[in-house]
Amino acid sequence: MKKIYQLILKSYLGPLVLTFFIIIFILMMNFVWRYIDELVGKGLDPMVILELIVYATINMIPMGLPLAILLATIMSMGNLGENYELLAMKSAGMSLFRIMKPLIWVIGIISIGSFFVVNNLVPYANKKMFATLYDIKQQNEALEFQDGLFFNGIDNMSIRVEKQNPETNLLTGILIYDNRSNSGDMTTTIADSGYIRLSPDKRYLLVTLYNGETYEQSRNYQWYTKSSLRHHKFTRQEGKIPMTGFDFQRSDENMFGGNNSQTLDIVDLQHNIDSLDLLVQNLTTTAYGPLLRDQIFARDPDGVMPIDSIETDRSRKVHHALLLDSIATLDTRSRARVYQQALRSARSSRNSFSFDESTSKEALNQLYRNKNEWHRKLTLPISILIFFLIGAPLGAIIRRGGLGMPIVISVIFFVIYYIISISGEKFAKEGTWSSLLGMWISAILLTPLAIYLTRTANNDSPLLDMDWYIGRFKHYRDLVWGKMPKRIDNWRHKQH
DSSP: OOOHHHHHHHHHHHHHHHHHHHHHHHHHHHHHHHHHHHHHTTTTOOHHHHHHHHHHHHHHHHHHHHHHHHHHHHHHHHHHHTTHHHHHHHHHTTOHHHHHHHHHHHHHHHHHHHHHHIIIIIHHHHHHHHHHHHHHHHHHHOOOOOOTTTTSSSTTEEEEEEEEEEOOOOEEEEEEEEEEOOOOOOOEEEEEEEEEEEEESSSSSEEEEEEEEEEEOOOTTTTOOOOOOEEEEEEEEEEEEOOOSSSSSOOOOOGTTTTTTTOHHHHHHHHHHHHHHHHHHHHHHHHHHIIIIIIITOOTOOOOOOTOHHHHHHHHHHHHEEEEEEEETSHHHHHHHHHHHHHHHHHHHHHHHHHHHHHHHHHHHHHHHHHHHHHHHHHHHHHHHHHHHHHHHHHHHHOOOOSHHHHHHHHHHHHHHHHHHHHHHHHHHHTSSSHHHHHHHHHHHHHHHHHHHHHHHHHTTOOSSSHHHHHHHHHHHHHHHHHHHHHHHHHHHHHH
């Protein structure tokens, strides 16, 4: 490899790795803040939290990688331009495309690798992440008592302690309300002191109380008029209560696959798309066909009206006119009975159609989601190439390195790209646009911009060179003000 190519790669790979990890860290902080309430106070093992963070980090790659590519490209090319290395290479006869040649190879490899990441690794991580989040949500809060407050983390039980010794874990002033009985009986326990803790396997609540009283209120079906209250004192009382939800239990991760498009690769998505396409067609046919045949035209001897038949349409109009005439000849009671029967039939048809319509809409929404996810796996590699073709000429034009101007420009372009992508995906989910247009609209709009910037940078155009704009402004200012005295003299001469 040529020395000049080694210099270019060295100046690019460092900022790329740095910006990628910074962006992933920022996105990861957003994820942590979103689920902080689910993670705090449950006594989770640190490895479980670390596992969840790893899966969430993998899920952030499709969003963070294009932005990292754009920012790193602007930084590296800007550094080369700021240090006049880019100018030296162009003076030696190297065009911009030749300078970008090693970077194009790197971006090509990253684009191909990103497809396998988003197609294989991200669905696997999503499946694991959804399963882990579900297991965390199912786990109850850790058994931690606060002085003077009720702990309601156990189903049908409330526990209040006045004070807890942090060294010996001895509880004083214990009050327990127990409503776990299926018969509705309530037990109230008061104790001077004791210990309440979970067993090592977190399946049982071990209770040891000293010097207390227990009140048991028995209820039956006549509890409003007849209820009994039993009371007894104790010096020492021990109990072992079965508990669920305090131990972290793993769920079957396959429960979160199948219908969830985010956990499928492109082959499974295509299989789902084909199946859902047939399902939507069948549901549409079964929804409208029986409605017309069995409900609306159930008593019509001619059957369902063909849309493309004019003669049948005319005969049907005559038939309906005769039917209305025959109804008009009925007496008031018979006519009311016919109207009531028609109303019941219409309501039944509406309920039947509403159920079929909701089923069809759900299948159609799943079809749109699967199509969008199928196209998303192809848009990521293309978006990486587009951001590179935008960032490289921008860095060569602005000739500014560091994290100042590159961050501003990168964020602006990424926000534009993100807004366009989200809008297109929204329209595709609603069925307003096709999935092809909705998921590719951002690439379609940004590709001409990438081509224009590349041609502009290759021709050394001062598109974003502020010194050029300032110089032109001063030139026109001097030109205007230089001619101003002559114009004033000419005007005075004409006045005289």
